[in-house]
Amino acid sequence: MAANDDLWVRRYHPAPDAGHRLLCLPYAGGSASYFFPVSRALSPQVDVLAVQYPGRQDRRHEPCVESVQELADLLVDVVKPWTDRPLSLFGHSMGASVAFELALRLEDLGIVPHALFASGRRAPCAPRDEWIHRRDDQGLLAEIKRLDGTDSNLLDDEEMVRMVLPVIRSDYKAAETYRPAPDAPKLTAPVLALVGDDDPKVTVDEARRWREHTSGPFEIEVFRGGHFYLNAHASTVVDRIRTRLG
Template sequence: MTWASIATDNGAWVRRFHPAPEATTRLVCFPHAGGSASYYFPVSRTLSPEIDVLAIQYPGRQDRRAEPCVPDLRTLADLVVQRLAPWLDRPLALFGHSMGATLAFEVAVRLERSGTVPLSLFASGRRAPSRHRTETVHLLDDDGLIANVKRLSGTATQILDDDEVLRMVLPSIRSDYKAAETYRYQPVPRLHCPVVVLTGDQDPQVTLDEAEAWANHTTGTFELTRFSGGHFFLNNHAHRVTKELRDHLTDR
């Protein structure tokens, strides 16, 4: 199976856990490295029916684990934009955490290029695309990769301690790390949509300066909110994060 062939499967890519047909806006959510669409099930449940939440399911995980992973963010963005085409009938915003924030940015670039300006881009737990760090975690052996994931608390340690489950998820984690770490920003016109950045004050992956640099990627408004915690601060601030999303998307 090739990347081109998996791009033709509509239902596999976009998950709509709590359909909200009366909502005036949509929120498209992009998982972190190694993550899956189900991570956003609670967000969908909380925001419905005011906001119609869509979660992107990348190839190579959960019910798509038999499909090849896509270790390149630009290729992945191209594929996602194809799958979002049927969902552009109402205004939408984009939310991504960690690797998902960079992917959401690349999707926003493509949408604006084709004439669709998102309501907002919410970038969580990720430095600005133009701020590069040399990282090679994806080249570590399995033990090294697992140690890094546990350090960031991005995947439940119970899952990582289960050898059978671990064998299933490790390839997608490594592929996503490769996609995030080999990404290189290519200068493009600034976005026109507002950019809202969420960051943890103890996140080893994002300094305050790196988070503030998102302001250089939009001609629209820019906001930054800091939360207590590390890379997955949003796990401990779910209510506050979803409230911020609701406030931004319903106060229009």
């Protein structure tokens, strides 16, 4: 494995005998630890890996990466050593875009992911013109609270806000400026889109357009809830993953 694996990949519950691996990619402002409960729930049947982007937690002194494509470029060599068994990708929000770009790069190397789980994110072919990353701090905080993805008590802590806002702003820039290459091929990996029925960041129709990005099987599952429907439906989502990974 590459020397920088420990920076990028967190393996909270190693499952060396598992038949499948699942690589989890966080949302804008998120960190690998968000997927600790997923790792615990799926081990030892699935070896869960969680990605830690630069700029947060123990990588807080590293510059953030403000491009989805650059994140995928940096990840592909890190991920390759973990493809000695079937590997699936799970990305939430911005993480779904990174997972898609990473899947394209892996398939270009002849490594077809077992599945791509695209959660809480519009299909790449359904972009919106959003510029939240250009708002002032109060405007950015208002958006975060609207999505209900961060404990509001933490956002009342001035020191915490100073720490997390630059990361969130950089991630929002990556997510909002992301556009796939015009000549990007379709994946051959199966795609499962997961979406909340009241998500202000993605409609069900926008999520359904993930179908246009794969020549393989496609499914969509709609949950009650908003952008972070995952928090209320974690056990159901984990069951869906377990079933599809067999």
